[in-house]
Amino acid sequence: MLNRSILRIKAFETAYSSVLSGDLTLPAARCRLKESCEATRDLFVFLCGMVAPLTAVASERIEVLRTKFNPSEEERNPNMKFCQNRLASLLAEDPDLQKLLKKQSRSWEQYDIFLKKVLDSVLSKQYYKDYMASAESSLAQDCQLFSRIFEEELEDNTDLEAILEDLSLYWSGDLSYALSWCCRSFAAIASEGRWTLPPLYASQMKASRPGIDDDQKFVNRLLESTLANYGKYFDLICSNARGWDPDRLFLADVVLTAVAIAEILNFPSIPVNVSMNEYVEISKYYGTPKSRAFVNGILDRIVKQLQADGAVRKIV
Secondary structure (H helix, E strand, O other), X not given: OEXXXXXXXXXXXXXXXXXXXXXXXXXXXXXXXXXXXXXXXXXXXXXXXXXXXXXXXXXXXXXXXXXXXXXXXXXXXXXXXXXXXXXXXXXXXXXXXXXXXXXHOOOOHHHHHHXXXXXXXXXXXXXXXXXXXXXXXXXXXXHHHHHHHHHHHHOOOHHHHHHHHHHOOOOOOOHHHHHHHHHHHXXXXXXXXXXXXXXXXHHHHOOOOOOOOOHHHHHHHHHHHHHHOHHXXXXXXXXXXXXXXXXXXXXXHHXXXXXXXXXXXXXXXXXXXXXXXXXXXXXXXXXXXOHHHHHHHHHHHHHHHHHHOOOOOOOO
């Protein structure tokens, strides 16, 4: 589930937390990293658990309209296609998903106002109206609808982000990634007819390749290398930060650059340009407007220095 790109972010966030707190001990950092990785899959499970409650809110609304004084013909005989969607029933009855949701001790029931707001938005959209007007009725179509709902209604949803931030310290930055996995899961359900929990690491989903570390080893080794050598990497960064006062360097930029150095030095199978591009990209989201230029420039100088010293060895 977790690919190399998000694992780099996890390693950076954990290293940053360690440096910020002044605690660079590896056992504590490994524990935080493990929690952070598992939290992303927990969020995926929690979001999958929203399908049935959202459908239930729609059913409750129809019943209220049905029983009101002098309902209209449409209210007496509503289109029940959404309320009877197969995906909601399948997920509500899936023993594995329900067991995981119960274990989390979290429920969407307390967020009924949020669910009603999402439903209002869904009902106003053309994609929903097209779905309701279609003569087709299939699990595949229901899965496509919820993929559209998750993509359009939950991505960058500030109300949802606030809910997740209250529920878990680790969830605030993982929403987009978890949503993409929900949509992948719905597509798989459409073809296979059942929900499955993905392995935590992407490398566990395919046959291992000789000479390539599995993703769990990769992220742990990346974090350990960063913290074990942070003082050395910090000095290297400062010596190449021309025109910058070391005390005024933005800490997130420094830690991110240190993680990049750790990867460049300790993973011979990963090309230098791949590592540099990955961390420059991360800097766009975790730094200041100047972070991209800083990380890119400092890494370029450091890599050239390390290559000249023969410290960078890569498998061609």
